[in-house]
Amino acid sequence: MSKIHIFIDSTGDLQKEFRDEFDIDYLPMTVSVDDKQIIASLDYDQGYSLHDFYEIMRNGKRIYTSQVSNPVIEENFRKALVKGEDILYIACSGALSASVRAAEVIATKLRVEYPGRTIICFDPTISGYAQGEMAIRASKMRAEGKSIDEIYQWLDANKWKFNQFGTVESLKYLKQAGRVSAGSAFFGNLLAVKPIIISNRAGENLANIKVKGQKKAWSEVARLTVEAAEDVENKEIWIGHADNLEGAEFVKEEILKLGKPKAIHIGPTGPIIGASSGPGTVITYVYGKEVTI
Amino acid sequence: MNTLSPASFVSMLETGFRAIKLDRERINDLNVFPVPDGDTGTNMTATFNGGISALKSAKEESISSLASALANGMLFGARGNSGVILSQFFSGFAKGLEGKKSATPADFVAALQEGKLKAYKAVVKPVEGTMLTVIREAAEAAKDHAEFEDFESLFAFVVPVMAKSLDNTPNLLAVLKEAGVIDSGGAGILSIFNGFRKFFLGEDVEDSVFNGPTPAVSTQGDIPFDEDSVLDYGYCTEFILQLLKSLDGPKNFVLQDMIDYLSTIGDSIVAVQNGTIVKVHVHTKRPGKAIAYAQKFGEFVTFKMENMSIQHQEVLLKELQQSGPRKRFAIISVAPSEAIAALFQDMGVAYCVNGGQTMNPSAADFTTAFEAVNADHIIVFPNNSNVILTAEQAASLYRDSQVTIIHSKSPLEAYSAIPMVDFDNMTLEENLTTIQEAIDGLTACEVCPAVHDSSNNGIEIKGGDYMGIASGKLLASEPTMIEAVRKMFAGIEDIDEKSVITVFYGLDATDKDKEAFRNFLSKEYPDLELMEIEGMQTVYPLLIALE
Incomplete structure (x- = not known):
């Protein structure tokens, strides 16, 4: 072979x-x-x-x-x-x-x-x-x-069992790059609202969850990640960030409050995803529940 | 004081001005008609302001010249019928003081008679139970009274007469009784005279900010007056005419002739003359005739004409996507400033109704908005508890859409809830639940200076203090803005559960205030994420959403 x-x-x-x-x-x-x-x-x-x-x-x-x-x-x-x-x-x-x-x-x-x-x-x-x-x-x-x-x-x-939960500092970059789809209300001036961006079955970024406040959004990302992992003890969780180690560490701590994954890897998001999602982006990935959207 | 010097006269007028400035909101509240042009307190204050401003450039050599300058300033500064009558009263009053270097109480009483006469002449059909009655009864009682020794005793007598007369206005004018209010113009003149009285008693009257009338009525863009409309109300026509020697005036102009002529083409006529200046207000369907008549005698200094059908129905800042295909959902929000309206529209609001502080929208404004958005389901966010009932009434009058009125009492609820709405993926009920959750999670805070002393929720309020109001409840009244915020926040039980704070800076928030606010937050609430918006709203230097 x-x-x-x-x-x-x-x-x-x-x-x-x-x-x-x-x-x-x-x-x-x-x-x-x-x-x-x-x-x-x-x-x-x-x-x-x-x-x-x-x-x-x-x-x-x-x-x-x-x-x-x-x-x-x-x-x-x-x-x-x-x-x-x-x-x-x-x-x-x-x-x-x-x-x-x-x-x-x-x-x-x-x-x-x-x-x-x-x-x-x-x-x-x-x-x-x-x-x-x-x-x-x-x-x-x-x-x-x-x-x-x-x-x-x-x-x-x-x-489709690979899940993504991302938060961006501003939707501006994703919109600029044409790399997000969402309801019309998402494209306005949202200020305090932090959308959580998932990857749907078509492989598109979809902003369909809204949370008020950056830290609340990160906590929600952690919760969604652990939930999507199903048996989190047997899963590795990846946290990518666009020059936002603090945010990534925050999400890690929040995840650890909810469960003990086999491993949590924190690392930079590559320049392509980073350029499209903007500085400050924090994204988790985990293998688990099948994405249905 | 038994002789009024020019300097004292100015101080008296300024005290009177401060008095109506302080009272104007209360007087605004006495409006009988729910139309946005009826801000008597604001109009009278603006009118008086014109007179006070004119005083500043006048020479203080005699009461006569000062009174004349005052009257002239008010004539030009007059707004609304109440303002015109007020200016005309002071014009007659000035005439009564003509040639006087200083004034005695007897001169003053005589001047009141002149003022009364001119005020009555200003209105074609004087109506009793209005400010005219209050002026007349005070002037006549003062005339019938034995000579006053000093100004203190004159005002100790006149002010209570005015107050009694004012209290009686609902018995003379059915529309007042029906509305359960006293006459607002009468309340305005009483307020001014009460200020005069305070001046003679040596009592100070708190100064306050007067931002002037809010020029918010827009007659631009799409308006509810189209090819199918009928002219119901005519045109509100106002002009100041300079009589010209080169034409037929000032020699041949007779005010009463003009009033008689205008009566044949319109109503609500107010026409006053001060020397070679004539100010005219008339509601007519044929303004061209009024113009042609006036132009025989002079030319216009200013000229204003508005279609009253539009004036009555239309109070809106901007329209988005009026008509267009019918939508399933639309949000309408009342916005207190253009900046906030722009933000709301950016957030997906289909239509913003103008709701500046002195502009509570009418039910018709809402039905106009309902029509404009053209949607099956409409969600309305009022910006004030005074607006909720109006909006609900409008909803009950409107048949073409299902309308839900959110019980929002500030623009902060709309700001908090609207971004959470998702019409693409949720039903109406789910969206309404989401809105309610957002509002439940919100503590809406308002910080504004108190315009007079009061007491509320066991807290003593001093005029000029900053009041901190959270979720409609007064929690603080402190001498500084930051102190008020600090005390208010300390009184919000679940503040530790809040994570985001959004502040809308009002027009009255200075850069220093903003800096102080940021410093306060970073020191005392470092975990709150701060969002700052230039809301440019009046009245409230700070509107704060805690979520």
Whole structure:
């Protein structure tokens, strides 16, 4: 059986330590900062630290994001194929980025060139650390000797069990980026109201829960996360943040008041999700209850 | 005091002005008609303000010149019928003091007669049971009384006569009796004279802020007067005419002739003349005739004309999506300022009814709003307990929509509840429950200066104190704004459960006040998240939502 090469992309949120530990590769997207195109690095090592990056946004500059470019996809896929590896690309939610569709077009071409290889471009209908945890689970299954098809079957059957609960400082960025849908009342001036943003089955961000006050919103995120985990003792919870460690720690403490997860990982949200959701964003991800919306 | 010097005369007038300034809200409350143009207290205060301002540039050499300057200032500053009558009274009064350097009580009594005569002449059909009666009875009683030794005894006599006359107005005018009030214009003149009395007694009258009438009636945009309308009320036409030698006036102009002519084309006529200046108010369906008549004698200094059908029905700041396709849901909110109306509309309110402090909207304003939003279900947020009944009445009169009136007593309830509404995903009942939950979780606080001494909830209120009112209950009355907030917050039992505080800064909140408020919060309530909004509302320097 061929080796399976697992890719995520710049919305998969796993930093180098996780990628190294689980042998996960990633296809970088790009962002334009100060009129420069730079790699949307999950490690914030392209001349902008985590803080620098969001400080640019806090100062009112807009950061534009781009999907994974075709040459990057093709080059990375070829490298794997040349080595005789199969490819499992766990992409950013197709509702938020066209990367998965671009990859599928390229895969169609490459499947002809490499008829013996399997290339799967998977739309997980969610992004962030959920996408990352899927890659970790895929990696573990790979280590258990599961086939690429078996792994894909599992992912596809369980993708809606990955939950997201996000709070943003302002809906401004998501609206600007066109990456949230909600009732019309949400788009107004909400001030004290902090919406909680979930990922629905279509893979869209949906702001459908409203809470008054930032801390109350974080507490509610913690409650929803533990509730969605079902058996929280056996679950790992991911907390991503866009330069808001304080907020992430607050959510962690709130979670610990409600239960003892197997692990809680706090880490930065990647530059793509961060640029779309804005500085201050805190997002939890947990595998558990199936999303029904 | 038995001789009134020019300086004392000015002080007397200023004391009278302070008195009506303090009283104007109470006088506003005496309105018989629930239409927003009936703010007698505000109109009379604004009118008097015009006279007082004119005094400032007048030479203090004689009572005669001061009285004349006062009268002139009031004539130009007059607002509403009560203001015009007031200005005309003082115009006659000034005539009575003509040539006087200073005045004795007897001069004053004589001037009152002139004032009375001119006030009566100002109105085409004098109605008893109004301020005219109060003026007349006081002037006549003073004339019949033995000569007064000093001004103290003159006012000790005149003010109670006026008060008695005022109390009797409901017996003379059925509309007052029906409404259960005394005449507001009479209350205004009594207030002024009472201020004069206090001046002679050496009592101080508290000064207060007068923001002037709120220019909030909008006749712009879509109005309830369209191609199917009929002109019911005519035009409220007001102008100040300068008689010109180059034309037919001042030589040939006869005020009574003009009044007689105007009577043939309209009613509610008030016409006064002061030298070569003529001020005219008339309700007519043919304003062109009034203009043509006036222009034979002079040209206009100012000219104002409003369609009264619109004046009567329309009190709104802005309209969003009027008509358009019928919607399932719409929210209507009463907003006390344009800034708050803009915020509400930003939050998804379909229509804001103007509800400035002196502008309680009428039921017709609401039915106009109901029509404009064109929705199956309408949720209305009043901004004042005075507005709830009006809105409910409007709802009972309106057949085309299901209307729910939220019992909101400040704009804060609307601010708190509206963002929680979700018409896309929830039923009407669920939304109403959500609204109620938001309101239940809200403590609405109002901070405003007291305009006079009072007592409430066991708390003594001094005029000028800041009152802290939480959920309609007075919790504090303190000399400073921050002290009032501190004491009020201390009295809110569940304040520790609150997490967000939103403050609407009023027009009277200074940068210093805002800074002090922020400092107070960060020191004493550091866990509250602060949201600040420039509400630009009048009356309340701070409106605070604790959630």
